[in-house]
Amino acid sequence: MDYKDRLTSIQNRIAQACGRSGRRPEEVTVVAVTKYIGIQETRALLATGIQDLGENRIQVALPKVKEIKDSARWHFIGSLQTNKVKDVLPHFHLIHSLDRLSLAKEMQKQAEKLDCTASCLIQVNISGEQTKSGLAPDEVPSFLKEIAGMDRVQVQGLMTMAPITDDPEEARPVFRGLRELRDQLRPEYPDISHLSMGMSGDFEVAVEEGATLVRLGSVLVKP
Numbered sequence: 001m002d003y004k005d006r007l008t009s010i011q012n013r014i015a016q017a018c019g020r021s022g023r024r025p026e027e028v029t030v031v032a033v034t035k036y037i038g039i040q041e042t043r044a045l046l047a048t049g050i051q052d053l054g055e056n057r058i059q060v061a062l063p064k065v066k067e068i069k070d071s072a073r074w075h076f077i078g079s080l081q082t083n084k085v086k087d088v089l090p091h092f093h094l095i096h097s098l099d100r101l102s103l104a105k106e107m108q109k110q111a112e113k114l115d116c117t118a119s120c121l122i123q124v125n126i127s128g129e130q131t132k133s134g135l136a137p138d139e140v141p142s143f144l145k146e147i148a149g150m151d152r153v154q155v156q157g158l159m160t161m162a163p164i165t166d167d168p169e170e171a172r173p174v175f176r177g178l179r180e181l182r183d184q185l186r187p188e189y190p191d192i193s194h195l196s197m198g199m200s201g202d203f204e205v206a207v208e209e210g211a212t213l214v215r216l217g218s219v220l221v222k223p
């Protein structure tokens with residue numbers, strides 16, 4: 001199957017999940033995760049009409065990002081070291097992994113220097129797994145207060161990673177938890193709208209639970 005066929009099949013599955021949950025397919029953006037592929041394949045992927053690309057490691061991403069530049073909106077989806085913020089900010093449209101105060105401070109500082117804004121999502125550890133990064137859900141309100149004065153840091157939503165399991169239904173409570181957290185925050189923080197959740201194995205469940213950004217790697221690009 002080529003990328004276009006795979007994308008069409010994914011879009012159909014998203015449309016069906018939207019149908020089951022009373023949502024519109026336009027509310028869901030596919031972020032194609034290109035960490036498994038090189039520059040040529042990434043170009044082929046863009047030819048399908050995909051506009052949003054995701055990478056989780058800056059060293060792997062930079063050659064592709066510099067080559068492809070503005071032909072795509074780049075999403076930084078991996079955990080971000082503070083000393084890499086200056087490399088990420090100039091190239092990435094949205095950072096999905098804001099998970100600590102020191103990172104927000106560095107984003108503010110570098111965004112001031114570059115005279116840009118740092119658009120980001122707060123990563124939340126809904127499942128509570130020790131191995132997962134992200135703030136605990138009950139830490140998010142105080143975190144938002146702490147960064148409220150950072151005018152360059154714009155929080156546009158929340159992101160979570162579900163446990164890796166064979167049964168996507170096991171991820172449902174995690175996705176639902178992220179949506180409920182967003183809905184609790186929204187009266188006070190109307191800009192917090194995006195939910196980045198769902199990967200190849202569980203994106204339909206994530207869409208049913210309200211995902212606005214699904215991060216798809218293997219289902220789309222793995223040979």
Ligand SMILES: *Cc1c(COP(=O)(O)O)cnc(C)c1O
Pocket residue numbers: 033035056077078199200201215216217218219
């Ligand atoms: C690799 C990766 C994905 C995509 O995973 P697939 O299961 O291949 O779709 C999504 N999110 C993050 C943070 C990743 O690192």
